[in-house]
Amino acid sequence: MKLELKGLTKSYGPLTVLDRVSLSLEEVHSLVFIGPSGGGKTTLLRLIAGLETPDAGEIVINGHPVEYGSEETLREYRKRIGMVFQAYNLFPHLTALDNITLPLVRVHGYPAERAREEALVLLERFQLADQALKKPAQLSGGQKQRIAICRAVAIRPEFLLLDEPTSALDPEYTSEVLDLIGELRDEGMRLILVTHEMGFARQAADYLLFIGDGGLIARGIPEDIFSGSRDDRVSRFLDRVLKYN
Numbered sequence: 590m591k592l593e594l595k596g597l598t599k600s601y602g603p604l605t606v607l608d609r610v611s612l613s614l615e616e617v618h619s620l621v622f623i624g625p626s627g628g629g630k631t632t633l634l635r636l637i638a639g640l641e642t643p644d645a646g647e648i649v650i651n652g653h654p655v656e657y658g659s660e661e662t663l664r665e666y667r668k669r670i671g672m673v674f675q676a677y678n679l680f681p682h683l684t685a686l687d688n689i690t691l692p693l694v695r696v697h698g699y700p701a702e703r704a705r706e707e708a709l710v711l712l713e714r715f716q717l718a719d720q721a722l723k724k725p726a727q728l729s730g731g732q733k734q735r736i737a738i739c740r741a742v743a744i745r746p747e748f749l750l751l752d753e754p755t756s757a758l759d760p761e762y763t764s765e766v767l768d769l770i771g772e773l774r775d776e777g778m779r780l781i782l783v784t785h786e787m788g789f790a791r792q793a794a795d796y797l798l799f800i801g802d803g804g805l806i807a808r809g810i811p812e813d814i815f816s817g818s819r820d821d822r823v824s825r826f827l828d829r830v831l832k833y834n
């Protein structure tokens with residue numbers, strides 16, 4: 590995926606979270622955002638998702654600017670993207686299977702039977718078939734998040750946005766979710782991921798953006814970000830987060 594940010598600016602009241610951020614990336618497959626809390630990672634992801642509107646500037650994906658002007662174009666755009674957030678956002682009264690099929694049928698117009706087949710294939714592939722008829726309350730955190738990821742990829746999105754998909758999980762479930770994301774990546778799914786799992790960021794990212802202080806403090810391939818010469822703010826952050834790893 591080709592991603593360009595052109596003078597992207599976003600403020601909340603007096604707080605400018607992103608201040609004229611510009612960037613041009615050719616063919617990046619998995620882009621990972623890291624950085625301090627409150628730095629603007631979620632804001633940037635939500636702008637890319639069309640869930641927030643920039644105050645100035647634009648985002649161009651594969652040559653097409655995201656059009657924030659009309660709710661209808663935004664809705665069409667959002668239909669082509671998969672999104673996974675920290676808290677799984679599954680419907681509590683529906684089974685895992687129905688959580689996956691509902692958007693396929695309601696939003697994407699699949700016939701019920703085809704939606705079911707697609708969902709079952711995914712559940713099978715990710716070793717979740719046994720959980721198909723359970724409701725979220727009967728699933729572990731890791732299972733819930735893997736179902737949420739299945740739901741996001743079932744629509745065959747152009748790319749998948751994930752915002753700290755493991756941060757609400759007990760540590761024992763983190764790796765099963767990261768494994769699934771790694772598999773999707775290896776199969777060619779394009780990803781933009783916010784994570785504080787530095788080991789995973791290092792391994793899974795083609796390219797990293799370190800976001801904070803109103804913009805991109807550092808950017809580069811993982812080897813460059815995690816080693817050698819770098820911005821002091823990046824070193825301090827990495828020293829802190831890697832302290833107990």
Ligand SMILES: Nc1ncnc2c1ncn2[C@@H]1O[C@H](COP(=O)(O)OP(=O)(O)OP(=O)(O)O)[C@@H](O)[C@H]1O
Pocket residue numbers: 601604606624625626627628629630631632633
């Ligand atoms: N809807 C909002 N209204 C007001 N302020 C907001 C809103 N959303 C975010 N902010 C503020 O913007 C700044 C950036 O927030 P953002 O959620 O993008 O950070 P983040 O890098 O994702 O942080 P974290 O690592 O804690 O998730 C923060 O100071 C936050 O309080």
Ligand SMILES: [Mg+2]
Pocket residue numbers: 630631632752783
């Ligand atoms: Mg965030």
